[in-house]
Amino acid sequence: MKMYTPCIVRLRAVTLRIAVCARRLSRRTAKIVRMFPDFFPRRCMLCREAFDAGREAVCPDCFRRIEEQIRAMPVVCPSCLRPRTLFADGICPDCQGNASELIAAHSLAQYAEPLSQLIHALKYGGVPLLASDLGELLALGSQGLAGEYLVTWVPLSFRRWLRRGYNQAELLARAYARHTGRETAALLFKTRHNRKQATLHSRERRENARGVYGLLSPDAARGKRVLLVDDVLTTGATSLACAEALLAGEAKEVCILTLCCG
Numbered sequence: 001m002k003m004y005t006p007c008i009v010r011l012r013a014v015t016l017r018i019a020v021c022a023r024r025l026s027r028r029t030a031k032i033v034r035m036f037p038d039f040f041p042r043r044c045m046l047c048r049e050a051f052d053a054g055r056e057a058v059c060p061d062c063f064r065r066i067e068e069q070i071r072a073m074p075v076v077c078p079s080c081l082r083p084r085t086l087f088a089d090g091i092c093p094d095c096q097g098n099a100s101e102l103i104a105a106h107s108l109a110q111y112a113e114p115l116s117q118l119i120h121a122l123k124y125g126g127v128p129l130l131a132s133d134l135g136e137l138l139a140l141g142s143q144g145l146a147g148e149y150l151v152t153w154v155p156l157s158f159r160r161w162l163r164r165g166y167n168q169a170e171l172l173a174r175a176y177a178r179h180t181g182r183e184t185a186a187l188l189f190k191t192r193h194n195r196k197q198a199t200l201h202s203r204e205r206r207e208n209a210r211g212v213y214g215l216l217s218p219d220a221a222r223g224k225r226v227l228l229v230d231d232v233l234t235t236g237a238t239s240l241a242c243a244e245a246l247l248a249g250e251a252k253e254v255c256i257l258t259l260c261c262g
Contacts, residue, residue: 042056044057044058044059045058045127045130046059046114046117046118047061047062049061055133056130056132056133057118057129057130057132057133058118058133062114063133065114066114066115066137067137067140067141069109069114070108070109070141073112103243103244103247103254103255103256104253104255105233105236105239105255105256105258106142106145106255106256106257107233107258107259107260107261108137108138108141108258108259109141109259109261110260110261110262111232111234111262112260112262115259115260118130118133119232119259122134122168122171122172122231123168123231124164126164126165128165128166128168131168131171131175132175134175134231134259135171135173135174135176135177135178136175137259138172138175138229138257139176139179139180140179142257145255145257148182148225149225149226149227149255150182150183150184150221150225150226150227151173151174151176151180151182151183151184151226152185152186152187152227152228152229153172153173153186153188153228153230154169154228154229154230154238154239155167155186155188155189155190155213155242156169156190157190157192157193168231169229169231170186172229172259176257182227187216187217187220187226187246187249188213188214188215188242188245188246189213189214189215189216190213190214191213192212194209194212195208197209197234197237197238202235205234205235205237205238206237209238209240210241211241212241213241213242213245214245215246215248218249219249220249221250222249223251225252225253225254225255226246226253226254226255227255228242228254228255228256228257229257230256230258231259231260232258232259232260232261233256233258233260233261234261234262236256239258240256
């Protein structure tokens with residue numbers, strides 16, 4: 001096995017360079033397309049109607065409808081599905097169990113269409129431009145979060161990042177930070193590749209996420225109020241594992257912020 005280790009390392013480095021080049025090419029292609037709107041009109045991901053400008057993938061009318069839906073849709077605890085009010089939501093105390101009181105969790109809406117459709121396209125459909133619109137939506141819907149926060153995100157394993165080409169949580173966090181003027185920093189990494197959470201039950205998810213996340217630097221979160229961004233909060237196993245890693249690094253407080261829960 002030792003004989004093949006240098007080859008594996010070189011292959012991984014070459015593969016990473018190819019992935020980075022592909023991402024740059026995709027971004028440049030998108031910029032070229034935006035330079036010629038008459039030839040390549042933007043079409044809304046939801047209604048498929050052409051629109052001029054303002055956002056990347058969702059037209060103003062559909063964006064406004066999503067905002068109205070979020071305000072009208074009651075948020076529930078993603079674990080026990082009890083109704084909770086906006087910004088008094090997240091994982092309820094009964095379901096948090098032994099989770100620290102320094103961890104709060106907030107979601108804008110339940111996981112339902114059309115938000116679920118957009119999140120799926122961002123996550124699995126190879127449409128990273130959606131992160132800009134969803135980040136704006138996250139910023140508009142989370143104005144109740146006052147105070148100074150350092151924004152970070154739930155990390156991906158190298159294998160999943162390579163397959164997807166980007167981390168949707170990072171894109172979402174950076175877009176949110178642009179709209180709110182908050183600072184961003186990569187604080188966490190995955191210590192190992194684990195099974196996909198979407199295929200597991202609640203108890204299996206908690207076990208699967210245990211010990212998977214670590215800090216990039218021992219002092220990265222010390223004394224800071226951290227805002228941890230992700231797309232969806234289901235049982236909270238992944239987000240809580242990340243939050244616990246941040247608190248172990250002496251973060252002052254961790255707030256989990258997601259678009260959807262449930």
